[in-house]
Amino acid sequence: MSVPPVFRVAVAGCSLTALTALTALSACAAAEEPAVEKLVPQIVATHPFNPESFTQGLEVEDDGTLLVGTGWYAESRLYRATLDGEELASVDLDPTWFGEGITRHGDHIWQLTWQDHTAVQRDAETLEEIGRVSYPGEGWGLCSTGSELIMSDGTSQLRRLDPDTFAERDRVDVTLEGVAQEGLNELECVDGDVYANVFLGTDILRIDAASGAVTAVIDGSVLPNNARPDPNHVLNGVAHLPGTDRFLLTGKRWPDLYEVEFVPAG
Structure with a gap:
């Protein structure tokens, strides 16, 4: 031969x-x-958190204060608090709307609504409303890369948006080893990656923002869920602590805010 x-x-x-x-x-x-990393959150510290907050969006500002967006009809709001739980400012959302993700971009904050096709633009200092825009479909999670916004809508796609006008620029499909990942929820943008809670689950996905490929699966089931029993009271809320490799994690109506590092599983 x-x-x-x-x-x-x-x-x-x-x-x-x-x-x-x-x-x-x-x-x-x-x-x-490259192989998808398998990670777990290792708790470094536990901070108090408002157990009435149906957490839909969580961010840490440069001064260390928290921005928290909450959901549920007649309960949705945006508030600023210290890491030890002291509330500094709060504004309510229209009581007929169900609040969703939030993010700060420059001198303003965007706040999503679930099924009302509306994003509220707020002054970052006062939290007061300064504008509204419409978008198709549902609003779930939101984060800022510094040059654009990235939004989830409950599907396996992430939307790229203009940070000032909210106009859609593009969409990216999120896949894990070639399989589409549905239920992308609360988001956090960090150095070219997007961290996404998976709705009703305990996984957090680290996604390459450019390609949509999942590069790590973080198993959040190791975190104690001390919320009162309710199927809605799931892990939801991921925020990067500026200048560190640590993150803050919490959930809907969780009384605890976990400061963690992501380490290899096992």
């Missing part, structure tokens, strides 16, 4: 010499698809 000739194959920017195209494709795919 004759030996197939050696030839060079270029696939998706990967050029290599191989005996067959199949070998080339396999080698290139393996080189371009």
